[in-house]
Amino acid sequence: MGPSKHPARTAAIRRHPFAGRRLGGSLTILFWLGLTVAAGAQGAVRSVHGDWQIRCDTPPGAQGEQCALIQSVVAEDRSNAGLTVIVLKTADQKSKLMRVVAPLGVLLPSGLGLKLDNVDVGRAGFVRCLPNGCVAEVVMDDKLLGQLRTAKTATFIIFETPEEGIGFPLSLNGLAEGYDKLP
Secondary structure (H helix, E strand, O other), X not given: OOOOXXXXXXXXXXXXXXXXXXXXXXXXXXXXXXXXXXXXXXXXXXXXXXXXEEEEEXXXXXXXOEEEEEEEEEEOOOOOOEEEEEEEEOOOOOOEEEEEEEOOOOOHHHXXXXXXXXXXXXXXOEEEEEOOEEEEEEEEOHHHHXXXXXXXXXXXXXXOOXXXXXXXXEEOOOHHHHHHHOO
């Protein structure tokens, strides 16, 4: 993720209940993409770690259950603007991924920005858009995972225009513990 050059305003957010329809749609997006994560809307909550949940499911055709650490937030002033952040280990346990499902209408070339404790970490590109949102993906190295473990807050930034970013604050409370519990 390279540094961001544009300021972002922060959206007022509310935690989105995971049993709601919006998350089900986000999980369905993951299923459509064929990603190695809990994919169906029936994904069961395995455990709660601060503001994060581990959800697990066995997608059709998978040899075993797959789990992901998930948190969703929705802007209080925009019911159609929300983010779902999914952290997972690949099935072979060799890679760590962060996938962010952003609302439709984002400016794709600007990517998704990330600040940790108000320090710019950089941007990730969007890999695909589907009817329910656009997905950005980052392969997390040990440095980024360490930053996520020690930071207090993350702000994910989407862009509607090249000049205007909207920041979605996301709590990192429970991320380290939840990540360590991922199978």
